[in-house]
Amino acid sequence: MERFTDIVKDLQTKLHYAWRNPELLRLALVHSSFTYENRGREEQNNERLEFLGDAVLELVISDYYYNQLPHKSEGELTKMRALTVCEPSLATVARRLELGRYIFMGRGEERSGGRERPALLADAFEALLGSVYLDAGFEEARRVALQQLADIIEEVKSGHTVRDYKTDLQEMLQRKSADPIQYSIIDEEGPDHDKIFTAAVDYQGKRMGWGRGRTKKEAEQQAAKMALINYAPKIL
CATH class of the missing domain: 3.30.160.20 (Double Stranded RNA Binding Domain)
Structure with a gap:
């Protein structure tokens, strides 16, 4: 596991964003298996940040498609949003950011392939976005989300996507x-x-x-x- 200071530096470079409160970033990277195996310590995990980041991401993508594609119907926009924020899409972004390297997880989860598990990676990206939102507000979270999902958004708009x-x-x-x-x-x-x-x-x-x-x-x-x-x- 890399030192947390190195993790902060790497992710700040990849996201073009510097956390004012790095502890929010750390929390975004703590999987529940880590807290389970360290029950003797007071330790939170990233599930609440994932919940928040999921809501932020849905609003960001809804707003983007609504404004960029005025000719699309409600049903078409709903499908495009679902394809953009689905687990395979978010896991792809997380792999590009190498989030699997940085997540604090339990030994059992790691041995079972947790660092490559799509659901875990997608959740970590949502938690990461939640941490940016709490640290700097909606506009910065929006910038990060659209920047990281830019290629997936283009694929969705062109019709080349994973199945939902x-x-x-x-x-x-x-x-x-x-x-x-x-x-x-x-x-x-x-x-x-x-x-x-x-x-x-x-x-x-x-x-x-x-x-x-x-x-x-x-x-x-x-x-x-x-x-x-x-x-x-x-x-x-």
């Missing part, structure tokens, strides 16, 4: 009916720092699919994928 199975499923079903699609977490396994979630997707009273993942979002995407495989294999 939840959006694909929604579009397929809503051609038939406006009835709501319901996702639910039906099972959780493992300790708090290393959970596996099982999600189910239901439509018109029928279970269409289920999936597992290390985050609720990942499990829901896998459930949507199974539903598409079961009911519309030709579009996959």
Whole structure:
């Protein structure tokens, strides 16, 4: 693990941003597995910052597409936003920033490949953005987000993107009916720092699919994928 002062220097260079309060950056890099293995110390993790960064990122991307693409419908903008802020996209940005090198995580998580896990990397990027927002406000967080996601935004605008199975499923079903699609977490396994979630997707009273993942979002995407495989294999 690199010294924290070196981590600060590296990320400041990559983001073109200098934290006024570096402790916010440190908190953004603390995974829950680290706090779990260090329960004798008073230590927070990055989950609250991830929650905040997720909201900031959604607003930034919504505002950008709304203003840049006035000809797009609400449905088109929603799909573009989902593709931009989905886990694979954010994990790609996190890998470019080498966040996996910098995250404070437990030994068990590291041994199981945590430094390369997409869900963990995506969460870390959201937490990083949350730390910038708290440190300097919305405009600076907006600049960092758009700078780091610039290539992904261009891919989304050009139509070359990773799959968002939840959006694909929604579009397929809503051609038939406006009835709501319901996702639910039906099972959780493992300790708090290393959970596996099982999600189910239901439509018109029928279970269409289920999936597992290390985050609720990942499990829901896998459930949507199974539903598409079961009911519309030709579009996959």
